[in-house]
Amino acid sequence: MLKTTASGVVGLSLAGCIETVGSVVGSADIDPVTIGVLAPDPDSNSTGQSIVEGAEIARDQLNDDDGIDGRAVELAIGDTNGSPPEARRQYQRLVLEEGADVTIGVATSEVLSHLMDDIAEQEIPHLTVGSATTAASRMVSDQYEEYKYHFRVGPINDVNLAETQIDFLDEMGPELDWDSVAILVEDYDWTERLWEVYQNQLGDTAVDVAMQKRYEPATDDFSDIYDEVERTGADAAIIAAAHTGTQAVMDWGPAERPFAFNGIHVPMQLSSYYGRVDGACRYATGYAFATPTTEITEKTLPFVDEYQRRNDGSAPVYTGYISFDAVKLFAKAVEEAETSDSDELVSELEDISVTGTTGTIEFHDSSHEHAHDVIYGEDNVHPLFFQWQENDDGTGVQQTIWPEEHKTADYAEPDWF
Structure with missing residues (x-):
């Protein structure tokens, strides 16, 4: 016990x-x-x-x-x-x-x-x-x-998760000069509806989709996947990963891949993650419900x-x-x-x-298609996107970059770009 x-x-x-x-x-x-x-x-x-x-x-x-x-x-x-x-x-x-x-x-x-x-x-x-x-x-x-x-x-449910990512790309993509993106989604049950929403709604955003891939659950080497992303000329890789997230980071930052890293990345939400991966996640951006630096309420x-x-x-x-x-x-x-x-x-x-x-x-009522799910929106529960940045002492910090009302720092472009 x-x-x-x-x-x-x-x-x-x-x-x-x-x-x-x-x-x-x-x-x-x-x-x-x-x-x-x-x-x-x-x-x-x-x-x-x-x-x-x-x-x-x-x-x-x-x-x-x-x-x-x-x-x-x-x-x-x-x-x-x-x-x-x-x-x-x-x-x-x-x-x-x-x-x-x-x-x-x-x-x-x-x-x-x-x-x-x-x-x-x-x-x-x-x-x-x-x-x-x-x-x-x-x-x-x-x-x-x-x-x-x-x-x-x-x-928020898997449909709203996808909508949050899409909202971020639609609003921030042009500001970050992300004209095109590569969508990389691990093939687990939790990403099924996420993938469906991406297929249906990403085409209506301000960014072009250069590549879409639902990769194998056992993936432990992203070299070939990232080579493919590079060939498309995508400005950013948008990942959805819980089980495979760390290897995705390790094959991006240390390899100085020429595209930004963003997405719904569960391991990266951990406040001690920067130290755990020896700074490999520096400049990576990701979704979170809250961070230690952001006053949601x-x-x-x-x-x-x-x-x-x-x-x-x-x-x-x-x-x-x-x-x-x-x-x-x-x-x-x-x-x-x-x-x-x-x-x-x-x-x-x-x-x-x-x-x-x-x-x-607050919860959706019984007549809603997502009955009894927490309500997603600016007046209810609205996640944020943060970037791992480095302090002067070499420690990592999760800085909120979106939405504007919770912003704690500007986006920093990777120094190898």
Whole structure:
């Protein structure tokens, strides 16, 4: 099971655990609120660790402020190992054995799709904090009564992810002198709708598409792919990568490829990534929900500060922000509804509006094609694009370059151009 210390360091034990502070908040006669947390390999995976740590920070803040409606808050943590069968086993344990009142987490499309029937069967709210697949929201839309217990606090769904990238290219492409781009997308489930949207909408942007490639999941050498990009004369490679991202960076910067690097690149969101790749990501630009330097809302930087305090200066990846927001959002829903009844909480969540670390969180209603997904837009949750730049002391920093209202620095062209 997973055990976490007061410092937030995660260690591995046998089967799962409950973290409780019932002796601090509430009475021994009042049952605590149990939040089940599903995270992949949180002892070693930055996505999973951020899920757990974000939930822990939210739990501690709630318990310092009388819990949820006067009840202590405890976390029951399940390590999914990133495996659909193991995720299902852990989900059932959290709900049936640990008595979770709600579950949060899940980082991949494959795992979430595998869990949707269990979520429907148990009729307990689940708040997704990592998977982008619209397969889940389409199930809510098509079979509402069965799947209405699923809500996506974040990230924005795969269609909106693609739209964010397209919005960036349409607005910033001409400014950066990117007349043409090469689209490179790893062939995993999470990119299926992303790829479809690119096919349908990129032609309407201010940039030309010189090349489009959905490359093999096992790709560990981008030399041939980048040679092809060079032959097209593309000004930038636009990548979508979670599993293959680091090798894509290592074959770009150190090789001084003559095109810019941009896209939805999950590993690059990690605040310690610059050091991990020895600066190979310098000048690369990428998508993020937030960065340690950007105040999305008044809650963003205080959360980052607390996360860094607990983690030796390391900031969260996107799942940490969303996990924190999910726990706080659930707490508000319970207090507003004055009940933990699942059906009443579903109604409360459908109408909720909460300022989180990533923006104003509201959900599409049941009639929307992406029912119960967080709403994407300037007035709600709107991701940003940042660039890895280098400070005078040689350390890397994520500087926001778009949108304008969150900009912290101008785009810097690679010095080998």
